[in-house]
Amino acid sequence: MSRAGIVLVGLGETALTAHLPALLRHPAVRVAGLVDPIDRRRVLAQERVRAPAFGDVTPFLDDPSVDGFILATPPWVTPALLDRLVRSGRCVLTGQVLATTSRAARPLSALPTEFRSRVQTGLAYRHDPALAVLRDWITRGKLGESLLVRVHVYGELRDRADPKHTERIEAALVHGMPVLHEGSHVFDWLSYLFDGGPRTVEDTWAFPTRSGLAQPNVCGARLVYPKGTVVLAEFGWLASAFPHAELSVVGDRGHARLDTGSFVLDLITADGAERVEFEPDHRTRCFDLQLERFVELITGVRAEPTPDLADGLAALALSERIANLARGLMG
Ligand SMILES: NC(=O)c1ccc[n+]([C@@H]2O[C@H](COP(=O)([O-])OP(=O)(O)OC[C@H]3O[C@@H](n4cnc5c(N)ncnc54)[C@H](O)[C@@H]3O)[C@@H](O)[C@H]2O)c1
Structure with a gap:
């Protein structure tokens, strides 16, 4: 062919x-x-x-x-x-x-x-096999029944040596907070991991780490997914340094941690520790x-x-909802 x-x-x-x-x-x-x-x-x-x-x-x-x-x-x-x-x-x-x-x-x-x-x-990044492994652990109850998810997606550092990058990210900020750009990935992963979108958005927040930005560059939300899974999500761009970017799932039986840069996956349970890595690199x-x-x-x-298309539109709608709620809270 x-x-x-x-x-x-x-x-x-x-x-x-x-x-x-x-x-x-x-x-x-x-x-x-x-x-x-x-x-x-x-x-x-x-x-x-x-x-x-x-x-x-x-x-x-x-x-x-x-x-x-x-x-x-x-x-x-x-x-x-x-x-x-x-x-x-x-x-x-x-x-x-x-x-x-x-x-x-x-x-x-x-x-x-x-x-x-x-x-x-x-x-x-939905296609990464590490996400399928994590979904399998969650579905089989390896981590427990009631789960807490912390997902921190920080990136696009303000690098003095790369003013063009800062200019590009500041321009993207005019069109939406980091949750609008990064949230699409994150909310897609979460709906894949937990079989659907959140039942409720409990609260949201946003703030700028410096004055003069078009929109706040750090924001977050607390959401409740099916089966009562609680998700604490944070997104940030354009500071000189940030906390490590990861998605972690904590339950009564264990803790799984997905490095959202490399997609290296770690599991710790009473049975011991396990690391899952795939080749070639994540991207x-x-x-x-x-x-x-x-x-x-x-x-x-x-x-x-x-x-x-429906997956993309659902991820956009949730990201936008969180951005709007967070902006509203700022008054
Ligand atoms: N899938 C992923 O994981 C992933 C990762 C990063 C970015 N993205 C997406 O990729 C897209 C581009 O991001 P980027 O970081 O490369 O941005 P970028 O600004 O570097 O590139 C965008 C390019 O599109 C061009 N362009 C603008 N209008 C156009 C038009 N009408 N027709 C043809 N080209 C046009 C611009 O001139 C520019 O060269 C965005 O939608 C972004 O969300 C996807």
Whole structure:
């Protein structure tokens, strides 16, 4: 069978450091095109792969050699692009944040089923096998019945040596607090681990660690999931140093700890300690597995996308709800 022709749209950090290497590693994929309005980004991508590049997706819409699109665009431009691309009849892999608000994502919710079934949401880290192991421990009661989850996702440090990075993250902050960007991943993991979303959002908070920021850069929430599982979630960007980022589950029988940077998983119970590690590194394996599932969707091996549009919209709605509640509390 001929290789699947995929166009990469949005040639920023994620595209060049994660999507493009995964595309080049996959034996059944051909990079059919590159799109970014910024000339420099197209040049950088073309240094890595020989493929036609344009500032807009239009030339690829009627190209019969294109089987799918990967969108690595900012969430504020994704909804309109996604709507346009999926209506061209191709499969689309999106970024993990579909939009900056559920309102902006509304046209996606209204997509007819035939189009929705071609959209895979880019919640890349859902594919990590460590998460399946943790889910198995939870489901089999290895940690106990009543569980407390602490999930701390801190990152995007303010690095004096990298002012461009700070500028990019401060610009993202204009469009939403860290929970809006990082929460999509976290709430997707939690709904996978606990078979559904939270029953209640008990409380929320937010504060800026410095003045002059567009929005608070640290925020959190306390949620109750099915079976009474309590989740304490914290998100933060743009300080010079932060606590370690991890997801830990504590119960009567033990403690499991997932390092959310490496996805190394540790378990401590009365029977002893156990460590679970997978190869290659977390980001590489997740983007490879994500792409593999996307190729299966394109070729018809997989009937339904995983995660699907509904998963992405649910994660966005919860992240947005927490951001809005936290902002309200600030007065
Ligand atoms: N799946 C993941 O784990 C993961 C991780 C990080 C980021 N992301 C997602 O990837 C996306 C990009 O993030 P990033 O950090 O690479 O951002 P970035 O700002 O580095 O890159 C975005 C690129 O999109 C381009 N762009 C803007 N409008 C466009 C348009 N209309 N058509 C084509 N290109 C356009 C920009 O010029 C820029 O080069 C976001 O949706 C982000 O949420 C996903």
